[in-house]
Amino acid sequence: MYYEEFDNKESENNEFVDAEYENVNNGNDSSGGSDKPPKKKGNGPLIALIVAIVVIGLGVCTIGGCFLIRMKDNSNQILSNQKETTAEQDIGNTKTSNNAGNYTVTDVSGVVEDAMPSVVAITSTTFVESSNNDIYDFYFGNGYGNGNSGKQKQEQVSAGSGFIVDQNNNELLIVTNNHVVEGADKLAIQFYGQKNKETVSGTIKGTNDKLDVAIVAVDMSKIPAKIKSGIKKATLGDSNQVKVGNGAIAIGNALGFGQSVTSGVISAVDRTVEIDSKKMTLIQTDAPINGGNSGGALLNKNGEVIGINVAKYSSDSSSSGSVEGMGFAIPISSVKSEISKLEKQKTRQKQDEDSKGYLGITGRTVDEQTSTEYSIPRGVQVNSVIDGSAADKAGVEENDIISELDGRTIESWEDLTSALDYYKAGETVKMKIATRDSGYKSETVKVTLGKQPKETSEGSQGNNNYNNDNGNYGNSDDAEDFFSFPW
Numbered sequence: 001m002y003y004e005e006f007d008n009k010e011s012e013n014n015e016f017v018d019a020e021y022e023n024v025n026n027g028n029d030s031s032g033g034s035d036k037p038p039k040k041k042g043n044g045p046l047i048a049l050i051v052a053i054v055v056i057g058l059g060v061c062t063i064g065g066c067f068l069i070r071m072k073d074n075s076n077q078i079l080s081n082q083k084e085t086t087a088e089q090d091i092g093n094t095k096t097s098n099n100a101g102n103y104t105v106t107d108v109s110g111v112v113e114d115a116m117p118s119v120v121a122i123t124s125t126t127f128v129e130s131s132n133n134d135i136y137d138f139y140f141g142n143g144y145g146n147g148n149s150g151k152q153k154q155e156q157v158s159a160g161s162g163f164i165v166d167q168n169n170n171e172l173l174i175v176t177n178n179h180v181v182e183g184a185d186k187l188a189i190q191f192y193g194q195k196n197k198e199t200v201s202g203t204i205k206g207t208n209d210k211l212d213v214a215i216v217a218v219d220m221s222k223i224p225a226k227i228k229s230g231i232k233k234a235t236l237g238d239s240n241q242v243k244v245g246n247g248a249i250a251i252g253n254a255l256g257f258g259q260s261v262t263s264g265v266i267s268a269v270d271r272t273v274e275i276d277s278k279k280m281t282l283i284q285t286d287a288p289i290n291g292g293n294s295g296g297a298l299l300n301k302n303g304e305v306i307g308i309n310v311a312k313y314s315s316d317s318s319s320s321g322s323v324e325g326m327g328f329a330i331p332i333s334s335v336k337s338e339i340s341k342l343e344k345q346k347t348r349q350k351q352d353e354d355s356k357g358y359l360g361i362t363g364r365t366v367d368e369q370t371s372t373e374y375s376i377p378r379g380v381q382v383n384s385v386i387d388g389s390a391a392d393k394a395g396v397e398e399n400d401i402i403s404e405l406d407g408r409t410i411e412s413w414e415d416l417t418s419a420l421d422y423y424k425a426g427e428t429v430k431m432k433i434a435t436r437d438s439g440y441k442s443e444t445v446k447v448t449l450g451k452q453p454k455e456t457s458e459g460s461q462g463n464n465n466y467n468n469d470n471g472n473y474g475n476s477d478d479a480e481d482f483f484s485f486p487w
Helices: 002-013 019-027 044-085 109-118 135-140 336-343 368-374 413-420
Strands: 119-131 151-167 171-176 186-190 200-208 213-219 247-253 259-275 278-285 297-299 305-312 327-331 361-366 379-385 401-405 428-435 441-448 466-468 471-473
Touching (some): 119 247, 151 336, 186 213, 200 336, 213 336, 247 305, 259 327, 278 305, 361 413, 401 413
Antiparallel strands (some): 119 151, 119 186, 151 171, 171 213, 278 327, 305 327, 379 401, 401 428, 428 441, 466 471
């Protein structure tokens, strides 16, 4: 503190002055004056001694002060000499932020108020057939005495989210994840402002399994006027501008309870994550992403959509460590073009088994690894073609690879079968195939879909090895990607 006082006084008065030192001088001035009281006899020697001591003390203080100043000057000179001889460049200090107050993690009410009218809750219902394994039903056929085990249809209900991205002349268009709506027989959409049981029916317009995005269409005439006046289209941002540490807000139908909000920061960008055997490049955030948030919006501080919430990382039950704050979202800029493409597709209703159209093939998925290893296109490789089927009449042959159906990208068997669920028997569709004889060059053929064969045989799943010009390849352990019943 003594050094600091010297420095401060020097800068203010252009001289080295110490306040304490001044006080001592002012209170101990030894010069005479006419107003001094007369000195008492007998005290002269004592007073003289005291004055001498004070003067000597002041002299020491003065020297001490000068000594300290001199030490400071010498010290500065030494440091200056060291800088002149040092070769390493000063790396500098970190910069402090001057953006305080621009974004407060704990108060996002303003952003949420503006963005919430664009976010929807989606309830997906799928009817699945399950065999009844009860021993009574095995012998008596569900109590009807027909001796068959029978099958029952059960409802599977799941919750998800989405956000309004656009509208056309008569439809409201909603973006969500493909896995939220895939295979759904019914979609119920709950808009902002609707009560728990107030929903509007939605229809799948287009999907992309690889990118995990889908468009759901809602008939505008079915939306109540009061609700219609309160909903808005989301504003899409630029996820390429997102930086680690930026604020993030997630809105979605968490656990099916309705719209809820969580907030945090961007933890990482361009994070490679494998989900259901698909590698995806995603945004990572510590804003909690819970079940039901899939398909919802990840927003920046301006309320712009920067991502589509897709997944969260959970620790394995066998793991000794816990995982917290690892949610993921699809960067919106990476799927904008695909969203625009899906918006233009024709809205279709899912067909029942009796009216659904069939190709009449068996096939398997050509995944990314197989495509790269054997230099063949991704899609569905035809294993066999049923005589007289729709595919047979269109000239489809064994080992052909189907990569597109009616403008929809086909990269897996699931893509193909899911797409065919929305086409009736008798409809003619364009299908892009790559033939082995042409070196797997793509060509487009027209196929008039047929009816489901009355009798189908599953056949053997065996090794399922296929030949091409590069040799044999197969995936005998991966029965999931191989289906031998006709579609």
